[in-house]
Amino acid sequence: MGVAIRTAGEGDRELIVRLLDEAFQDDPVSGWVFPGAEDRRAKHPGLMAAFTDIVLAAGRIDVMEDGSACALWLSVPADEGHGDRDGDAEDDGPALVREAVDPDNERIEAIGRLTAAIHPTARAHEYLWMIGVAPGRQGEGLGTALIGAVLDRCDREGLPAYLEASSARSRRLYERLGFEPAGPVLDLPDGPAMWPMWREPGPYRPV
Template identity: 60%
Template sequence: MGVQIRQATAADRGTVVRLMDEAFHDDPVSSWILPGAAHKRRVHPLLMGAFLDVVLEHGRVEMTEDGSAAALWLDTPAGQPEPHDGPARLRAAIDPDNERIEQVATLTSAAHPHHRAHAYLWMIAVAPGRQGEGLGTALMAPVLERCDREDTGAYLEASSGRSRELYWRLGFTGLGEPIRLPGGGPLMYPMWRDPRG
């Protein structure tokens, strides 16, 4: 039996935020952004909710019918991004004393292939107890098939070696140097997928 996938709506916000919080709680980048266990428990769901709100407004969230996995996509046109204060506003609203929220946004924006139109996979979350079942691949397949039909690339930043392995299997390759988070933080791996003719 196949994985049932649908587009998330604002009504799914609570379910998807809980999923993202659980799936990314121990992620190396999340742990770097929010050091300290008690602080992370309090702020991490707020950060995940803010990310989700951006994509619900400007992109598309695909989720499994049972809420065990979700993918956040933004269609990104070619051209340099307009300067905006989004990361600063996010920091002010979520965690005002935490400059790492802005640092990650600045570093990932600098690595982003703005000169090429693409589908940007901002985040993909799979419940920890369901990882390894192919849910991530199932969620990505429809968007990658659309990219192939429309002759459009796809881009993402992998935040762990495990996720990078999945993306390699789906046809992504490394794009430039890894993003090095300051102060001995983890690496993020920009990856690109050319459309398949």
């Protein structure tokens, strides 16, 4: 690729938030959470900031050195999904995000609870929460390079990986990287589909 990948720190927060906001403004799920274009432009950055803060604190964000793409990862232990699997009051995370971003928008909380309910819990794995590529740089293989760096480690360590694809285009990319369907499609209420996908570790092939 010719572009270095590094681990983002607190000083990269604004870069990551801006990159995710631009990358997901036209994403089907973002459009479902914020149906109105004006409302989405105003409040979508706050949701991306909340996600960024969660992963900076509890996971890892990989970023291209030139700021063109980033990937948000969480290491999930066995028997512990992303949030509360039953979506009840025991997990306050989705409600806290909603309160911080837009208390009147129930869909902010709903997306967190719905994805938590389908998240596999039996085995430890790497969870790709989000990957964002600057709109003008899409199609250059940046996302593949970012994901591939972690998948190489998964193969070395024998770890599976999991994600939810939010569009048919991203699903096809993940299929090329070895991800397969991981259960029924999540159909958001009156909204688009999300595809849970799982990748078993393969034989490690050093570059």
